Structure formats: C-alpha cells, structure tokens
Amino acid sequence: MPTINLGKRKPHDESGTNRKINKSRYNTPDWIALKKAKLLLNPVCEKCNDAQANGITHNKKYYPTNGPIDEAFYNIDSVISTCHQCQIDEHIRLRKEAGRIK
Numbered sequence: 001m002p003t004i005n006l007g008k009r010k011p012h013d014e015s016g017t018n019r020k021i022n023k024s025r026y027n028t029p030d031w032i033a034l035k036k037a038k039l040l041l042n043p044v045c046e047k048c049n050d051a052q053a054n055g056i057t058h059n060k061k062y063y064p065t066n067g068p069i070d071e072a073f074y075n076i077d078s079v080i081s082t083c084h085q086c087q088i089d090e091h092i093r094l095r096k097e098a099g100r101i102k
C-alpha cells in the first residue's frame with residue numbers, strides 16, 4: 001500500500017506552548033466582553049486616531065506575561081482600541097521591548 005511521507009512532527013517548543021496559553025486567554029467570555037465594552041467606549045483606533053478600531057490590545061501600562069492571569073489582564077484600563085495595522089505594530093513593539101524579537 002502506498003504511503004505519504006508527512007515528515008517528522010516538530011516537538012513542542014516554548015513558543016508553541018506560549019501560543020496555546022495566549023490563545024486560551026483571549027478566547028474567553030471575559031476578553032470578549034472587555035473587547036465589546038472598549039470598542040463601544042473608544043470606536044476609533046487610539047494609536048493612529050484615523051481608523052475604525054476593530055480590536056483591543058494591552059497598553060503600555062500593562063504587559064501580559066505567560067504566568068498566571070492577574071486582575072489587570074481583563075481590566076478596561078489595561079487595554080486600548082486599535083485598528084488591525086496598529087494592533088500588529090503594537091504587538092511588535094511590545095515584543096521588542098520584552099526582548100523577544102530584535
């Protein structure tokens with residue numbers, strides 16, 4: 001019987017584990033409610049003030065770690081409304097600040 005070689009699966013690395021943790025944190029009723037409330041309060045992107053916000057991201061005062069979620073994680077004062085492009089830019093900036101990327 002012919003077989004298809006799919007190659008070896010990559011073992012889970014640290015970043016894969018973190019991605020799973022992060023995904024589960026942002027796919028919760030708390031996060032979805034926070035996003036809805038924040039977008040109602042600030043419908044325009046707070047970074048560029050030029051586009052409709054369609055997401056939220058943690059602001060400079062709060063940087064989420066991979067440890068246990070603290071009280072500020074889902075606090076409305078810990079997030080800003082962002083358009084898609086500013087959300088990407090903000091995440092890159094935060095990762096650079098945290099030394100995760102250069």
Ligand SMILES: [Zn+2]
Nearest residue numbers: 045048083086
């Ligand atoms: Zn923007």
